[in-house]
Amino acid sequence: MLANVRVVLVNTSLPANIGATARAMKTMGITDLCLVEPKVFPSAEATALASGASELLATARVVATLEEAVAGCSLVLGASARSRTIPWPLMDARQAGEAVRLESDTQQVALVFGREDRGLTNEELQRCNFHVCIPSDEGYGVLNVAAAVQVLCYEVRMAHLLAAEQPLPDAQKMPVQFLRWDEEVVPHGDMERFYGHFEQMMVDTGFLAPDNPRQLMARARRLFGRVRLDRIEYNMWRGIFTRLQEIAAELNALKKPKE
Amino acid sequence: MLANVRVVLVNTSLPANIGATARAMKTMGITDLCLVEPKVFPSAEATALASGASELLATARVVATLEEAVAGCSLVLGASARSRTIPWPLMDARQAGEAVRLESDTQQVALVFGREDRGLTNEELQRCNFHVCIPSDEGYGVLNVAAAVQVLCYEVRMAHLLAAEQPLPDAQKMPVQFLRWDEEVVPHGDMERFYGHFEQMMVDTGFLAPDNPRQLMARARRLFGRVRLDRIEYNMWRGIFTRLQEIAAELNALKKPKE
Numbered sequence: 418m419l420a421n422v423r424v425v426l427v428n429t430s431l432p433a434n435i436g437a438t439a440r441a442m443k444t445m446g447i448t449d450l451c452l453v454e455p456k457v458f459p460s461a462e463a464t465a466l467a468s469g470a471s472e473l474l475a476t477a478r479v480v481a482t483l484e485e486a487v488a489g490c491s492l493v494l495g496a497s498a499r500s501r502t503i504p505w506p507l508m509d510a511r512q513a514g515e516a517v518r519l520e521s522d523t524q525q526v527a528l529v530f531g532r533e534d535r536g537l538t539n540e541e542l543q544r545c546n547f548h549v550c551i552p553s554d555e556g557y558g559v560l561n562v563a564a565a566v567q568v569l570c571y572e573v574r575m576a577h578l579l580a581a582e583q584p585l586p587d588a589q590k591m592p593v594q595f596l597r598w599d600e601e602v603v604p605h606g607d608m609e610r611f612y613g614h615f616e617q618m619m620v621d622t623g624f625l626a627p628d629n630p631r632q633l634m635a636r637a638r639r640l641f642g643r644v645r646l647d648r649i650e651y652n653m654w655r656g657i658f659t660r661l662q663e664i665a666a667e668l669n670a671l672k673k674p675k676e
Numbered sequence: 677m678l679a680n681v682r683v684v685l686v687n688t689s690l691p692a693n694i695g696a697t698a699r700a701m702k703t704m705g706i707t708d709l710c711l712v713e714p715k716v717f718p719s720a721e722a723t724a725l726a727s728g729a730s731e732l733l734a735t736a737r738v739v740a741t742l743e744e745a746v747a748g749c750s751l752v753l754g755a756s757a758r759s760r761t762i763p764w765p766l767m768d769a770r771q772a773g774e775a776v777r778l779e780s781d782t783q784q785v786a787l788v789f790g791r792e793d794r795g796l797t798n799e800e801l802q803r804c805n806f807h808v809c810i811p812s813d814e815g816y817g818v819l820n821v822a823a824a825v826q827v828l829c830y831e832v833r834m835a836h837l838l839a840a841e842q843p844l845p846d847a848q849k850m851p852v853q854f855l856r857w858d859e860e861v862v863p864h865g866d867m868e869r870f871y872g873h874f875e876q877m878m879v880d881t882g883f884l885a886p887d888n889p890r891q892l893m894a895r896a897r898r899l900f901g902r903v904r905l906d907r908i909e910y911n912m913w914r915g916i917f918t919r920l921q922e923i924a925a926e927l928n929a930l931k932k933p934k935e
Contacts, residue, residue, distance in 0.1 A: 441823055446813040469816055484868065491861040491904070506902045511834065524861060543894050544864075546901040551830065552837055554705040557728055564700055564826040567819070571810065571827050575770065578811055602750040602783060605803075609743060635802050642805040643765045645750070 421521035422573060423449040424566060425486040425529045427537060430456045434533065436466025436474070437563035443470035445570035450477040451486045451527075483529065483541050491524040492516065495537050495545030496565050498558050505548045513549040514572030518580060521573075528569055530562050600647035611651065612638060618658040621665040680780040681832060682708040683825060684745040684788045686796060689715045693792065695725025695733070696822035702729035704829035709736040710745045710786075742788065742800050750783040751775065754796050754804030755824050757817050764807045772808040773831030777839060780832075787828055789821050859906035866910065871897060877917040880924040 424442055429435050435458060439450060450473050452458055458479060464471050480486050487493045494513055497505075508516060513528075520526050529545060531537035542548060551560060551568050560568070603611070616634055619625035625633055646654065683701055688694050694717060698709060709732050711717055717738060723730050739745050746752045753772055756764075767775060772787075779785050788804060790796035801807060810819060810827050819827070862870075875893055878884035884892055905913065 437820065437823070440820060443816050444810075444812045444819050444823075468820075469818065484865075488863070488865045490864045493864055493901075505898055510830075520861075525863065527864075539894075543897045544868075546904060551703075552833060553703045557702050559728065560703050560826070561696065561699060561727075564696070564703075564823060567823040567826055568830050571769075574811060602779075604784065605746045605749045605752055605786075606743070609803075635798075638802045639764055642752075645805060 418518070418521045418577065419446045419573070420449070421523075421525050422447050422517060422570075423451055423486075423490065423525065423527045424570070425451045425453060425483070425527050426455065426562065427453040427483060427486075427529065427541060428456070428532045429562065430533050432457050432460035432463040433466045434562050435460075436463035436468075437561075438530075438566045439463070439467040439470040439473040439477075441563050441567035442570055443473055444567075445574040447570050447573065448473055448476070450474070452477055452479045453483055453486050454481060455479065483544055487527045487529065487544070489525050490527040492520045492526045492547075493529060493545045494527070494547050494549045495529045495542050496531065496569065497542060497548040497550060498536060498553070498560070505542065506546070507548050507550060510549060510551045510569055510572045513547070513569060514574075514576035516547070517573045518576035528566075528573075530565060533562055600649055603646050603648055603651045607651065608641065608646070611641070611646075611655065614655060614658050618662050618665075621662045623665070677777070677780045677836065678705045678832070679708070680782075680784050681706050681776060681829075682710055682745075682749065682784065682786045683829070684710045684712060684742070684786050685714065685821065686712040686742060686745075686788065686800060687715070687791045688821065689792050691716050691719035691722040692725045693821050694719075695722035695727075695730075696820075697789075697825045698722070698726040698729040698732040698736075700822050700826035701829055702732055703826075704833040706829050706832065707732055707735070709733070711736055711738045712742055712745050713740060714738065742803055746786045746788065746803070748784050749786040751779045751785045751806075752788060752804045753786070753806050753808045754788045754801050755790065755828065756801060756807040756809060757795060757812070757819070764801065765805070766807050766809060769808060769810045769827055769831045772806070772828060773833075773835035775806070776832045777835035787825075787832075789824060792821055859908055862905050862907055862910045867900065867905070870900070870905075870910065870914065873914060873917050877921050877924075880921045882924070 424438065424447060426435065426438060429452065435452065435455060442448065442450060459474060463474055467474055494508070494517070517526050517528070528549075529537065529541070531541065549569065551565060553560060612634065615637055616625065619633065620627055683697065683706060685694065685697060688711065694711065694714060701707065701709060718733060722733055726733055753767070753776070776785050776787070787808075788796065788800070790800065808828065810824060812819060871893065874896055875884065878892065879886055
């Protein structure tokens, strides 16, 4: 279905943005790139920025008009940062991902991105069924064009994965509980002291051989990192470690041959 | 709350990626940048790529270790493309956005991104509470570091906006219906012929003065673009336009003074 999704760049000035766009698309499994009158293409800089996605540049179509680029598409979405004189039906990026997913099942879809400095013209935007905005900071809302491609292609991919109920393919996914808590969660620096204390305690008690630590500390970090201690729990555990060290020291003292 | 969100770049090689990261952050309203041993910083290239976000570079902290970068953070999330020898609690980018939203309400959060070529080391990843993956194509999953920053900061911003129930601030948002349909939706090229036909009909019938078109065609495009015609509707409307043109032609013929 992602094969039915086309990215269209209109009048791109910088070859680096074309290359970065190819890479952004390929990471999300989208490969159909169409360039409307790029300033410079092909170019070594675009190929360098495309990294492992240079074959997208090799197969990209270059056309003279937006019309040609979106021919055959039943749904055309235009990225737009500004609101226009005539308000146009507007989706945010997430809605766009869902709309593209539904449509690309059976028909061809285009995501259209404008010039670095001026975006799409009103005439071009009026050739789109919907405008898409990426919600951004009011004071500074101008995403780089390849960054905008990355976000929209990401939302298209997420919509597909969520519909297939596999947002994390091949990954072990743990249920995450983020409860609001009455106590402060202990910050990172304290936790480093915690791990240092834990490790020393494990050495003192003879469980951990410093020359053969295996994965013990990694597993400890994973566990405590996941549960995230609050201040009371933290103090409790530090107290436990200290007590265990005292016992180990006592034991060692007793086992020493009496002088 | 976004003020409690910190982006940490570890050992970044290319100044362009630092600049692009600053821009990506600022578009999403996140401004706290910390650089762990960047190869080159400050640099003119980073500033150029940061575009309007160069003040983030001016206020960025440069530190020697990841420890310093995440000091004081109660939640540390590490971006990771690969699964590791020891599986770690994993979130996808969307879960991460929600987790950061909940935490950054009251406490400090860090999003950590690794080297261009090798990402984060196992040791660095083990200093993170959770790993975050951006679901990507199995065959080619390597996002550019600034692109990964863009996606994660976008998800953090979306989580905030959705929680405040304002995903599209200041924008007119229309309910969008994407129903599965029994008939083909008419593709773009046919719709261009449709608009051409519609416009000619409006001229023929005297509604539209070619020298003073106002916003008529823009409004027509907006309307039909939104509803999206299927083939049967399309044929029906084309038939209507033709019939109206015939009437206009007949009328004109009758109004002409008889010869």
